[in-house]
Amino acid sequence: METTKKGGVPLYLWMLLGFVVGLGGGLYVNLTGQTVIPAVMDIIQAVGQIFLRLLFMLVLPLLFAALAVGVAEMGDLKSLGRVGLKTLLFTVVVSAIAVGIGLGMVNLFRPGDGVDPALAQQLLAQGAEGASAIVGNAPKSIEAGKFFLDMIPSNVVTAAAENQILPVMIFALIFGIGMVMAKSPATDALQQALQGLLEVMMKLINLVIKLAPFAIAALMFNLSAVFGWDLLVRLGAYAGVAVGAMAIHMFVVYPLLIWIFGGMNPLTFARGVREPFVVAFSTASSNATLPIAIKAAEEQLKLPRRISRFVLTVGATANQNGTALFEGVTVLFLAQFFGIDLNIQQQLVVMLVCILGGIGTAGVPAGSLPVIALILVMVGVPAEGIGLILGVDRFLDMCRTTLNVTGDLVAATVVSRGEADVPAEIAGPEPVAPPA
Secondary structure, three states: OOEOOOOOOEHHHHHHHHHHHHHHHHHHHHHHOOOOOHHHHHHHHHHHHHHHHHHHHHHHHHHHHHHHHHHHOOOOHHHHOHHHHHHHHHHHHHHHHHHHHHHHHHHHHOOOOOOOHHHHHHHHHHHHHHOHHHHOOOOOOOOHHHHHHHOOOOOHHHHHHOOOHHHHHHHHHHHHHHHHHOOOHHHHHHHHHHHHHHHHHHHHHHHHHOOHHHHHHHHHHHHHHHHOOHHHHHHHHHHHHHHHHHHHHHHHHHHHHHHHOOOOOHHHHHHHOHHHHHHHHHHOOHHHHHHHHHHHHHHOOOOOHHHHHHHHHHHHHHOOHHHHHHHHHHHHHHHHHOOOOOOHHHHHHHHHHHHHHHHHOOOOOOOOHHHHHHHHHHOOOOHHHHHHHHOOHHHHHHHHHHHHHHHHHHHHHHHHOOOOOOOHHHHOOOOOOOOO
8 A cells, every 4th residue: 555566666655746747737837827728737637537536436335334344343242341431432432523623713714714705616517517427416405303314215226326435334334333233153154245345345445536636637737727825825724724623632531531531640651652752753654653552552651461462452443633634724724625514413423424434434544535526426516625635644644643543542541441341252363453
């Protein structure tokens, strides 16, 4: 995932190159008033569309498998008892806090404001035409009562066919709970099959992400040709707000959770998690950091072995506070950029989908991009807007992965408090890190 075949150059450097080439070409066109041949412009726009459509093609089976397997991996709920319940409760509550911080920061600082509305509408019209097949049945407005009713699909196949992401995610959660309750050799085989589906989708997502440098160049060219230098100003403001929100969650929320609910000195915790902190930042992969996190939990934090391994293994996929926060910030920023006002109900929908998306997002570099694209469609923001953030996504990915991994260790500390170690026959075999 981290390198292309071209001499082992890291993928993020190719993505950065695509960003610079697309941005430079677009700024040149914008500043000089050059006219791009329509046929060439169509090809450039098609490249970005192909990348987005490939993401949309894979995202539903990826999210379904990830959510169902993530819940099923909690094991026998009767045997795990409080451990599974506390882990699930922690994940939902802390992810909600993370998304709330992100949405609050974007609403306060409004990094997407200030773009010429006429230019925004111009690109919006282009995006609407190009994404028409993707948008499909995206809701035009959201009513509270109808929204919660529509969360429960009467026909999950129809919901999937109509790109109704939230009902499919709810079904995946219920399906995973069903696999836990109906534990048998047959459901174990089903879980293995879904794990296989997840691995296939991850491999395909990895292949699609390798096309990102070309997509970034195409999308950035189109955006910068329309918006010029305004684009760089907005992008810098967006990155600053995203990092600021993550810093609040990392250095305020996590220490309070450790101190109040974990019964541990935050400085002691910080010393114990230094190694996974650095590995998470450098690899941008929760899965790759999992073995290091397990080692730190056992040797540095002295947490009960079986409980910490269970929480960290599930958390590598399900407890992704940083990803949920990042998704919320990105969606609201792009809505502001395109002059689309999201009311409080729509922002609550964004929060809910981001929480579920944090559970179902793959713990690998750029794993949140498909979820962001799908949320954009849900709230009526052009999916092409994702090209805005791809150029700075690598750095933000490193930051949010560090937040994710630290959050997993916070969860393990909080859940372990007052719990005896789980017998081996209940906890099952020692976890092995998923392939990054």
